[in-house]
Amino acid sequence: MTPAPSLHLHGSAAFAGTPLFHALALEVPAGRWTCLLGPSGIGKSTILRLFAGLAEGVRFTGRMGADDGAPLAGRVALMAQDDLLLPWLSVAGNVTLGARLRGETPDPARLARVLAQVGLDTLAARHPAALSGGQRQRAALARTLMEDRAVVLLDEPFSALDARTRARMQELTAASLAGRTVLLVTHDPGEAARLGHRILVMTETGLHDLPPPPGPVPRPAGDPQTLTLQARLLDILRTDDTCAPPIC
Numbered sequence: 001m002t003p004a005p006s007l008h009l010h011g012s013a014a015f016a017g018t019p020l021f022h023a024l025a026l027e028v029p030a031g032r033w034t035c036l037l038g039p040s041g042i043g044k045s046t047i048l049r050l051f052a053g054l055a056e057g058v059r060f061t062g063r064m065g066a067d068d069g070a071p072l073a074g075r076v077a078l079m080a081q082d083d084l085l086l087p088w089l090s091v092a093g094n095v096t097l098g099a100r101l102r103g104e105t106p107d108p109a110r111l112a113r114v115l116a117q118v119g120l121d122t123l124a125a126r127h128p129a130a131l132s133g134g135q136r137q138r139a140a141l142a143r144t145l146m147e148d149r150a151v152v153l154l155d156e157p158f159s160a161l162d163a164r165t166r167a168r169m170q171e172l173t174a175a176s177l178a179g180r181t182v183l184l185v186t187h188d189p190g191e192a193a194r195l196g197h198r199i200l201v202m203t204e205t206g207l208h209d210l211p212p213p214p215g216p217v218p219r220p221a222g223d224p225q226t227l228t229l230q231a232r233l234l235d236i237l238r239t240d241d242t243c244a245p246p247i248c
């Protein structure tokens with residue numbers, strides 16, 4: 001894997017002439033987890049798609065990319081909201097699709113390890129139609145982890161999981177992606193409070209930084225500082241007043 005770069009996105013975006021965001025200034029630190037929250041439709045997924053080079057139909061004006069100056073192509077894995085599993089392939093076939101499309105031979109030991117990590121080792125031969133929503137999401141997560149990229153973009157990756165599996169997958173993903181540049185879009189303040197080295201709330205007035213407590217991630221869910229941060233995030237997300245203290 002190449003060294004994980006920091007990322008930047010400074011500019012404005014529009015869909016078919018309809019403004020989406022304006023004069024946004026996003027910095028994503030290298031080798032850390034940045035969590036991005038905000039109301040539905042504000043443009044969070046669009047930011048991920050812009051970094052992934054998949055923002056079809058979006059007119060972006062500004063500058064964006066990796067701070068090391070090298071192209072992001074080939075260094076990014078995106079786990080989209082829609083799991084995008086191919087129905088005619090098995091779980092194993094979907095998880096190794098990227099490697100096979102690149103003409104590479106997938107590493108069977110790595111595949112077995114990743115499937116075991118997400119708890120799908122016994123379902124490797126199953127097709128997506130025979131999976132639950134949570135199992136499909138774990139298959140999509142396995143496909144992202146299998147890609148082994150320096151920059152990982154995750155769009156609500158744990159939203160379909162039950163509470164126990166979600167906590168386990170958060171811990172596994174934090175460990176698996178240690179040292180990568182991760183940008184996680186989530187609607188879950190508790191998830192952001194556990195996982196974010198940097199936590200940003202996106203509103204109509206821009207990005208608002210909420211400094212998390214120091215220390216490694218994932219933070220213990222019951223830690224008082226984590227709970228306080230979770231409550232502050234929830235308050236901010238619940239109010240329409242985007243200039244409520246302490247973020248403005």
Ligand SMILES: Nc1ncnc2c1ncn2[C@@H]1O[C@H](COP(=O)(O)OP(=O)(O)OP(=O)(O)O)[C@@H](O)[C@H]1O
Nearest residue numbers: 015016020038039040041042043044045046047057
């Ligand atoms: N293909 C498209 N054509 C036109 N508008 C689109 C298209 N895709 C998204 N949009 C619009 O762009 C805006 C931002 O969408 P985006 O998915 O980035 O928001 P989001 O903050 O990720 O929302 P959510 O939290 O609901 O996933 C929305 O208003 C959406 O309707």
